[in-house]
Amino acid sequence: MNNINIMLPEIFLSLSIFSVLMIGVFIKKSFNLIFNLTSLIIVATITIILTNPNNEEKIFLDSFTRDAFSNYFKILILVSSLFVLNSSKIFILDNKLDKFEYPIIILLSILGMFFMVSSNDLILFYLGLELQSLSLYILASIDRDNLRSTESGIKYFVLSALSSGLLLYGCSLLYGFTGSTNFELIASQLNKENTGAVFAMVFILVGLAFKVSAVPFHMWTPDVYEGAPTSITSYFAVVPKVAGLALLIKFMFIPFSKILLEWQTIIIFISIASMILGAVAAMVQKNFKRLLAYSSIGHIGYALAGVATGVVSGYQSAIVYISIYVIMNIGAFSCLYLLKKDGQYKENISDLSGISKKNPLLAISLLIILFSLAGVPPLGGFFAKFYVFVSVLEKEMYALAIIGLLTTVMSAFYYLKIIKTIYFDDSVITFESSKNRTAQISIFTSCIILVTFFLYPSVLNNIVNTLFIN
């Protein structure tokens, strides 16, 4: 009976998904009901996780772990999904995406991510990853009558399937060379002489890098971000990244801890490449979603810089980074839901021109979020970067730190360009005064957190520090 308690959030989530699915099948026009139920399920799952103890427990032949680390990520995933989903509700209705499957598939992908972050075994890890990916393919092409949405779904499916294949190949190699699929057993079998295992590691890394859209496996990101409906893009930009990063850290922490040096070299390269590409490619973008895609590539680069240190303080800084990244991106995407004119949602940067005159509150929120994304103190984004660079410099990786900070300056340029459009240019479009309260609440929450973060900047660190105690 205790074992069930350990998996309670997953079990609850699965059962709820099936019951809501049944409601959807038998009740017509049930989008609203299912949407609200989904929010309720998410809140209930958060409560279950919070009320359960989070000491480390392993079940099912040590293939499933519940510990503080996985619980932190689960809560981050749930809370961000809750915000993403609720702030996009009016957008979904306006764009006739109100199919009852929509929230259910989101729940399914959350379930997949739950298994990912809790997995302690290659097979469970792969199953979770695939459940998540399959849900995401459907989500990307959910607007099935729209050419761009379908295209982005297919594109994402083909590339992602390829990367999953590589990852699976890596897993099988790893099993062949170490004789086990369990993370701890793999760790005890691995050493530097085991060349085959190093190959396996590279394949697994490719798969994970694809999921977090790090360079050079980022090609799908801009197209999918631009093509998919904004509500889906905001989900893509936030939630799967969190799970992917958790897995990267987990792989580094447990199975590959003995061959850290090889793994680190690749991550350093990926991190630098992502930071540079994120900064350079975003400069010429005209579409706000596409720009956010490149900006997210850059941000993953910074988070990976923290991972690349190979020490616990570095992982912690990466977790803090991704948490703040989530807050900033939820705010940024929620702003897109307010840019409505004659029932059409605008997503070009030039459409933002001069909104500071007509929509001063939206303008100031974007200002805060964008300066925070650029990492200018005293906003939250600065502290995210600061912690990462503190741990990078602890390991005396000066080149990584200096390149990282120089790309910060480069990326500041395109954030400033948007701010320039908002504040310095003349207004072109008068947007409707939006009644989208949930999106406004998301923006407000995100801005308040970013602005007041400096008052007590160690709040996240104090939580994250407890994740690695065992």
Added chain:
Amino acid sequence: MSFPILSTLIFLPLISSFFILLSKDRTSNNSSIYISLFSSFATFLLSLFLWYSLDLNTSEFQFVEEKSWISNFIKFKLGVDGISILFIVLTTFITPICIISCVNSVKIRVKEFLIAILVLETFMIGVFCSLDLVIFYLFFEAGLIPMFLIIGVWGGARRVYSAFKFFLFTLLGSVLMLVAIIVIYWLTGTTDITQIYEIKIPKEYQNLLWLAFFSSFAVKMPMWPVHTWLPDAHVEAPTAGSVILAAILLKMAGYGFLRFSIPMFPIASEYFTPLIYTLSIIAIIYTSLVALMQDDMKKLIAYSSVAHMGYVTLGIFTLTKQGIEGSIYQMISHGLISAALFLCVGVVYDRLHSRMISAYGGLVNYIPKYSFLFLIFALAALGLPGTSGFLGEFLVLTGAFQKSYLAAMLATFGVVLGAAYMLWLTKRVIFGETNNSEVKKFNDVNKSEIIMLATLAFFILFFGFYPLPLMETFSVSVNSLIDNYDTAVISN
């Protein structure tokens, strides 16, 4: 725990800017203006009280406040000594003047402008109060946001270019400083500067760290050859923006040299002295020559600022008592004089909307009061004895003569050039032929303008004749700065 006077000083403008945000002004902006004036005066009085109650016989940091901020890592530590108090008072003195000036010159979005100014004041005071490297960096960089908006939203025709150049230059300079700060943390285990002074950074790291800090301060100062953002920023910024930029933001770098570079890296400071001398001399002579050739009044004053900052860096790195005291004096006096000159340009700009020297001429015939004040400021800028501008340059040169005859002689040559461009400017604007009929219709300075300009003129003359209050304030701190430096260099 005594009353946290420094935190109050820092956050008072921020809190009042929040009240302005809440104030509901639809037609006029009166309540915003009154709130900001009131709060900036209150801050000024508070800083005067701080100066008055500061014990000038010790070089220790006073009114120290310490709070745990990032657990086990960084403390939120504030404190003032004889050097920083003057910069704080300068900041709180200039801010109300800026607010008065914007009543005449800012026509759109007045409320937002006042908020930006007050937020900027918070960050500026924070820079001069902080006793922790990370806190310092935080305030130092945060000032970019309001300044970027001030230039970009209320600026002139090429404001976008200037705002971007300002922001990116400064940010690029400072990121290396952030690297250095974190490296210092890993070397010494703290970012509290009073502890770093004691621990002493190992010799082999000093040069690189010094250069990293230098890259930030050189851009902010600005020193030749990274000064090019300054003329652009000054020209496009609205009057109040130019005033703050010239009077206070430029002083952060000089303060940074005194507070961080020299005490933390004494050996590197000695090693790089020739570099600083060279750059300062080039700045003094080259930018003075450039200033001679300008057609735009604001650009001329901007280039003259670069030249004056050349004296400051030269004086600081003579590492003699006279040199450093001269530099501090020069910074304070330049803060007053350049503010006054930019306000003067603003006064005529509000009337004619041109900054070109050729658009004016013969102003003395039509607006004599203005011309009289302008003349005082111009003479102060060229360092006429009896104005505060003289004393700073004189002390810097005295200090320089002790270390390098060549540098001192070349710098003295700069004084002549300074006189040349300032007098020529005066000749073309105030005297000479009037070739623009618009000028004849000018009204002389109105009440608010005369309050600003006369106050500044009073203090420029007062500190020109009676420098003791300033000298007494920083003398002990400068002595201990030099003593520590000498011990460090000798023990090396």
